[in-house]
Amino acid sequence: MLSTNQEQIFNDFGFIVLRKIFDKKEISFINSEFNSGLNIAEKSMSRAHIRKQLNWSNLKPEYPILSGLLEDDRFTSIAKQILGDDYIGSYSNSNSFSSKVTEWHPDISIRDYDWKGIKFGFYLQTTTSSTGALRLIPGSHKSPFHEQIGDLKFKENIVDADHEGFTVPEIPAFYAESEPGDVVLFNNHTWHASWGGGENRKLCSIGYFANPKNKSQENSATKISQELSSIAKRFPLTIISDNWIDGCKDNPQRKRWIESLTKYGFIKK
Ligand SMILES: O=C(O)CCC(=O)C(=O)O
Ligand SMILES: [Fe+2]
Numbered sequence: 001m002l003s004t005n006q007e008q009i010f011n012d013f014g015f016i017v018l019r020k021i022f023d024k025k026e027i028s029f030i031n032s033e034f035n036s037g038l039n040i041a042e043k044s045m046s047r048a049h050i051r052k053q054l055n056w057s058n059l060k061p062e063y064p065i066l067s068g069l070l071e072d073d074r075f076t077s078i079a080k081q082i083l084g085d086d087y088i089g090s091y092s093n094s095n096s097f098s099s100k101v102t103e104w105h106p107d108i109s110i111r112d113y114d115w116k117g118i119k120f121g122f123y124l125q126t127t128t129s130s131t132g133a134l135r136l137i138p139g140s141h142k143s144p145f146h147e148q149i150g151d152l153k154f155k156e157n158i159v160d161a162d163h164e165g166f167t168v169p170e171i172p173a174f175y176a177e178s179e180p181g182d183v184v185l186f187n188n189h190t191w192h193a194s195w196g197g198g199e200n201r202k203l204c205s206i207g208y209f210a211n212p213k214n215k216s217q218e219n220s221a222t223k224i225s226q227e228l229s230s231i232a233k234r235f236p237l238t239i240i241s242d243n244w245i246d247g248c249k250d251n252p253q254r255k256r257w258i259e260s261l262t263k264y265g266f267i268k269k
Pocket of ligand 2: 105106107192
C-alpha cells in the first residue's frame, strides 16, 4: 500500500519512486529470468526503433518470479488503492535498451484522463540522470499540461532523431535515479524519457488498468489494444502465453482479468 502522502504525490505529480521493494536475493532470481528471456529475444528479433529495444512478455512458465509479480500483493495492493477494486492486471514484461536515448512520450496516446492505467518499472542496473534513469515531467499526466507538452517539437521521436526540436535533456524533468530493488510507479499519461543509457539497460515492467466503466472508457481500452497489436508485429514475444491464460482455472482473479483482457482485445481468441 502507499501511505497517504505517497498516494497524494502520485496523484498530483503522476509518479512516485518506491525504494527497496526487492532484496538482493530476489533481484538475483529476477536477473537470471531476465537473462534467459534476453537470450531468446536476441536470437529471435532485432533491436527496434531509436531505443534499440527488445521487449518480451514474462507471463510464461519459464519466468515464474517475473510472471508472479503481476499477482504479488506488493503491487496489487497499490493497483487496487489507485484504480479501485475492479483493477485489471495486463502485463509483466522485460525490456532491454541499447540506445542512449528514449524519446519523450506518454505510455498511452489516448487522452482519456478519466480512464486510469499505471506502470511499475524497475531497472536491474543502477541508473543515474546521465546513465539512463527514467526522467518524468511532474504533473504532465493532467490536462492541459499534458497537451502542452504534446505540442512541443522534440528532436527525437520513436522513429528517428533527424529534425529540429528539443533534445531529451533540454526538457526540465525529475530524474528517477534508482538502484536495483527500487521501483518507479507512474501514470500511463505521464510524459517520460531517458538519456545516457548504455548497452543492454534492463527494465522490467508490470501494468494494470481500471476496468472500463462506460462506453468512452471501453472505446479507449479497445483503441489501446489495437495500437498494441500493431506494435506486437515488431515485438512478437510480447504476446501473453496460452499457459498463463490456461492457469486461470483455479484462480478467480486471473479469470476476471482474462475476461476483461479478451473483451477489449488485449488477448486474442
Ligand atoms: O527506460 C527507458 O528508456 C524508457 C522506459 C519507458 O518508456 C517505459 O517503461 O514506459
Ligand atoms: Fe514508456
